[in-house]
Amino acid sequence: xxxxxxxxxxxxxxxxxxxxxxxxxxxxxxxxxxxxxxxxxxxxxxxxxxxxxxxxxxxxxxxxxxxxxxxxxxxxxxxxxxxxxxxxxxxxxxxxx
Numbered sequence: 059x060x061x062x063x064x065x066x067x068x069x070x071x072x073x074x075x076x077x078x079x080x081x082x083x084x085x086x087x088x089x090x091x092x093x094x095x096x097x098x099x100x101x102x103x104x105x106x107x108x109x110x111x112x113x114x115x116x117x118x119x120x121x122x123x124x125x126x127x128x129x130x131x132x133x134x135x136x137x138x139x140x141x142x143x144x145x146x147x148x149x150x151x152x153x154x155x
Contacts, residue, residue: 072096081133097122100133111154127155 071093074084085095113119132150141149
């Protein structure tokens with residue numbers, strides 16, 4: 059008997075476009091809809107960013123997916139709108155490595 063192994067494609071959703079809810083609620087909505095969402099950390103303190111970056115560099119954070127960096131996003135939709143975006147970038151999201 060020959061068996062055929064099929065590769066399954068996995069999709070991890072991390073954002074909803076054109077919605078009026080914040081990043082955390084958007085991720086929860088995606089999860090409710092059955093999408094896998096990325097491991098996410100939230101903080102209210104800018105000082106925690108370096109701690110998260112160091113933990114990621116040491117392989118203690120976000121191990122489930124291979125990454126070449128992490129993305130910082132401002133959660134507040136009001137502040138996101140205030141900071142704005144253009145065709146090249148969102149002024150409320152930053153990639154670091």
